[in-house]
Amino acid sequence: MTSALLILLLICFSLSGLSGMALALHYVPTPEDAYASIAWVQEQLPGGVFVRSLHVFSVSGFIALAYLLVLWLLLSRAYRELPWAIWGCSLLLLVLGLGSGFTGSLLPWTQHAYWDATIRLGIMGQTPVIGPALQRIAQGSGELGLTTLPRYAALHQILLPWLLAATLIPLIRHFLPASASTKELLIRHGIALAGVALVALISLVQPAHLGAIADLASQYAAARPEWWFLPLFQLRKMVSGPQEVLWMLLLLNAAGLWLLSLPWLDRGRWSKPVLGITITGVLALLVLFTLGLGDRPPLAGEAAKMAETSPGAFQVLPSAVTADSL
Amino acid sequence: MPPSPLPDLERRRLVLTLGLLWGGAALGLAVPVLRLLAAPLDSELMGEGDELSVELDLAEHPLTDQWREVKLVVQERRAWRASVPKVQPAFVRELAGQIEVVSGVCTHLGCHVLLEPDGTFHCPCHDGKFDAHARYASGPPPRDLDRLEARRTEQTLRIRLPRPEETA
Numbered sequence: 265m266t267s268a269l270l271i272l273l274l275i276c277f278s279l280s281g282l283s284g285m286a287l288a289l290h291y292v293p294t295p296e297d298a299y300a301s302i303a304w305v306q307e308q309l310p311g312g313v314f315v316r317s318l319h320v321f322s323v324s325g326f327i328a329l330a331y332l333l334v335l336w337l338l339l340s341r342a343y344r345e346l347p348w349a350i351w352g353c354s355l356l357l358l359v360l361g362l363g364s365g366f367t368g369s370l371l372p373w374t375q376h377a378y379w380d381a382t383i384r385l386g387i388m389g390q391t392p393v394i395g396p397a398l399q400r401i402a403q404g405s406g407e408l409g410l411t412t413l414p415r416y417a418a419l420h421q422i423l424l425p426w427l428l429a430a431t432l433i434p435l436i437r438h439f440l441p442a443s444a445s446t447k448e449l450l451i452r453h454g455i456a457l458a459g460v461a462l463v464a465l466i467s468l469v470q471p472a473h474l475g476a477i478a479d480l481a482s483q484y485a486a487a488r489p490e491w492w493f494l495p496l497f498q499l500r501k502m503v504s505g506p507q508e509v510l511w512m513l514l515l516l517n518a519a520g521l522w523l524l525s526l527p528w529l530d531r532g533r534w535s536k537p538v539l540g541i542t543i544t545g546v547l548a549l550l551v552l553f554t555l556g557l558g559d560r561p562p563l564a565g566e567a568a569k570m571a572e573t574s575p576g577a578f579q580v581l582p583s584a585v586t587a588d589s590l
Numbered sequence: 591m592p593p594s595p596l597p598d599l600e601r602r603r604l605v606l607t608l609g610l611l612w613g614g615a616a617l618g619l620a621v622p623v624l625r626l627l628a629a630p631l632d633s634e635l636m637g638e639g640d641e642l643s644v645e646l647d648l649a650e651h652p653l654t655d656q657w658r659e660v661k662l663v664v665q666e667r668r669a670w671r672a673s674v675p676k677v678q679p680a681f682v683r684e685l686a687g688q689i690e691v692v693s694g695v696c697t698h699l700g701c702h703v704l705l706e707p708d709g710t711f712h713c714p715c716h717d718g719k720f721d722a723h724a725r726y727a728s729g730p731p732p733r734d735l736d737r738l739e740a741r742r743t744e745q746t747l748r749i750r751l752p753r754p755e756e757t758a
Binding site: 279282283285286287289290297300301303304305308309310311312314315318446450453457460461464 | 626
């Protein structure tokens with residue numbers, strides 16, 4: 265199971281790297297050009313929709329697989345036998361994957377991504393004491409815009425891929441030993457090929473939508489986070505109040521610490537209650553996730569409208585020359 | 591290394607099959623990626639197929655037998671939007687009923703030439719010189735200044751700018 269997940273994670277990582285590199289050939293990280301350049305790739309370039317869909321779905325797949333890897337190691341209690349660093353790497357893989365998804369989703373500067381990021385950065389800004397400074401660093405200035413996109417692009421295109429690779433390597437060395445029987449090698453190749461075929465097939469059959477361009481003048485009430493953040497979104501709705509950010513932070517940090525120290529906690533006579541708490545946590549996560557999926561935006565019509573690519577996203581005006589006499 | 595449980599022939603066939611499958615997958619992925627890489631080769635797509643021409647209002651730009659500089663502001667569509675305007679000089683005169691338009695872009699390395707008081711042209715970058723008929727006089731330029739196609743109507747003069755690949 266873990267080796268299959270690892271192979272598919274590696275395939276998604278490679279596919280997103282390849283398609284991401286191809287998109288980066290045309291993408292320009294400014295509010296003026298971001299949407300138009302991606303819309304142009306998607307609508308004018310032959311193969312553009314396929315490459316962008318490949319990117320969207322392989323990143324989505326990577327995050328789903330990273331969730332599954334952590335869940336599997338958790339529920340099979342494999343963390344007790346694993347070296348602690350390997351357990352830590354699988355948790356880190358999920359965190360870095362979520363970071364890649366979040367930074368990447370803002371890059372095309374769509375209405376959906378803009379308002380989603382506005383809300384998320386607003387939450388960040390409410391962190392006690394260091395919040396405002398954190399928000400300024402994340403935005404590059406006091407507002408989400410020109411100064412933000414280059415930062416997100418740098419994180420998404422340079423820093424996070426390297427960190428992800430550095431986290432994947434020890435996991436692969438641990439879960440996919442080089443000395444494998446012929447039969448095992450065959451199975452690995454089969455899983456990998458099936459993974460490539462599946463992502464390519466989805467990209468061909470159900471290409472990714474771009475959605476409407478960011479409209480800074482109209483608040484977008486249908487803004488919802490990407491699916492991978494749905495549990496957090498639901499949680500925040502539940503704890504809303506003056507101290508919501510503080511509670512969220514405490515809860516997330518407690519969950520992180522709990523997971524990291526599980527190999528020591530789940531021992532001897534404490535095993536049973538520890539396991540109970542962990543399983544409750546996992547169930548709560550699944551419930552929050554289901555609630556999030558069922559929580560349709562209040563303005564379904566607006567959401568549908570926002571799913572369409574803005575017409576005339578790029579100007580296809582003929583070139584012009586004007587004369588200026590001396 | 592454990593001994594292979596498969597006979598040699600079968601093993602070879604297996605490696606071949608896997609190789610073919612991976613090769614197919616790599617090819618299927620490489621083609622669309624390479625098309626994105628090679629997009630600039632399609633000049634139509636990048637906006638470079640559009641004809642570049644300008645209409646001079648002759649009332650505003652009266653023609654004489656002396657060269658007169660016209661600054662042409664070129665703004666091309668580049669992929670998804672209009673490019674940054676590029677200014678390019680041209681020189682116009684009417685000599686014995688013949689309208690002449692020459693490009694002010696030096697044929698050496700593309701600097702802008704200057705019109706001297708004596709009606710000749712001088713390129714300040716590498717000291718290239720052209721005579722009063724815009725013909726090569728001295729210095730490194732390989733040929734005369736480029737002549738631009740121009741068509742006259744009642745009130746206007748339509749000048750067509752050549753594409754970089756048309757001038758050689």
